[in-house]
Amino acid sequence: MPSPAVTDLLAALADGSVQVVDLTQPLSETTPVLVLPEPFANTPHLSRRPLSRFDDDGPAWAWDVLELGEHTGTHLDAPIHWITGRDGEDVGSIPPRRLVGPAVVVDHAAAVAADPGHLLTAEHLDAFEAEHGAIPDGAWVLYRTGWDARAQDEAAFINAGPEGPVTPGPDVGAARWLARHPGVVGFGVETVGIDAGAAGGFDPAFPVHNFLLGAGRYGLTSLAHLAALPATGALLVVAPLRLVEGTGSPSRVLAFVAR
Numbered sequence: 001m002p003s004p005a006v007t008d009l010l011a012a013l014a015d016g017s018v019q020v021v022d023l024t025q026p027l028s029e030t031t032p033v034l035v036l037p038e039p040f041a042n043t044p045h046l047s048r049r050p051l052s053r054f055d056d057d058g059p060a061w062a063w064d065v066l067e068l069g070e071h072t073g074t075h076l077d078a079p080i081h082w083i084t085g086r087d088g089e090d091v092g093s094i095p096p097r098r099l100v101g102p103a104v105v106v107d108h109a110a111a112v113a114a115d116p117g118h119l120l121t122a123e124h125l126d127a128f129e130a131e132h133g134a135i136p137d138g139a140w141v142l143y144r145t146g147w148d149a150r151a152q153d154e155a156a157f158i159n160a161g162p163e164g165p166v167t168p169g170p171d172v173g174a175a176r177w178l179a180r181h182p183g184v185v186g187f188g189v190e191t192v193g194i195d196a197g198a199a200g201g202f203d204p205a206f207p208v209h210n211f212l213l214g215a216g217r218y219g220l221t222s223l224a225h226l227a228a229l230p231a232t233g234a235l236l237v238v239a240p241l242r243l244v245e246g247t248g249s250p251s252r253v254l255a256f257v258a259r
């Protein structure tokens with residue numbers, strides 16, 4: 001028997017009262033990638049090599065070979081990406097139920113427009129819950145900063161300054177808050193990484209990676225179109241590759257939003 005929950009959702013999609021919003025950035029050779037300082041290894045940009053293009057190597061078909069880092073474009077960070085989560089799940093082991101859940105959107109785009117290094121604090125997150133209610137079980141907390149508007153311009157997206165990258169993100173207290181909150185399954189951002197640009201100098205360094213992945217939660221980066229989501233009430237679907245032993249994966253991220 002068809003479930004009313006599913007048939008109602010399909011009817012809502014058909015009549016437009018629920019819309020699907022694509023939170024994924026386009027993935028191509030020009031997709032910006034993280035830049036680490038010496039002496040650390042860096043991830044390459046995406047590249048592709050054609051196998052055939054309706055030619056002698058494949059007269060009726062076109063296909064390519066890809067090279068890309070696991071952490072390229074809109075992507076998920078699995079717990080094993082960080083040393084604190086190294087005994088946790090790889091991306092292929094994440095239960096699918098954890099990849100579908102409520103989205104809450106914390107919107108600091110105005111603050112970031114005034115200060116690109118703006119930091120999210122535990123007090124901001126407490127204030128969000130005071131205004132919108134407790135973050136529900138299984139939630140993905142999405143941090144809107146307006147940074148997605150920069151994603152087609154690598155220099156503006158990475159925003160390197162003399163002291164390193166200047167991009168928004170959580171401070172140490174907010175990172176701890178997210179990792180300890182019983183409802184939070186994942187934390188998503190519009191920037192190239194889940195930590196602030198200055199987070200290499202925090203104590204601990206890269207606290208979102210440290211605390212969140214160490215607590216078995218997930219990260220999502222380089223999201224787009226968070227402005228199309230309400231603060232609460234959207235349904236998120238995160239679809240990384242089921243990559244065995246993967247530390248992360250490019251992902252399609254879709255939100256179901258009531259019109």
Ligand code: MN
Pocket residue numbers: 071075076077193221248
């Ligand atoms: Mn990553």
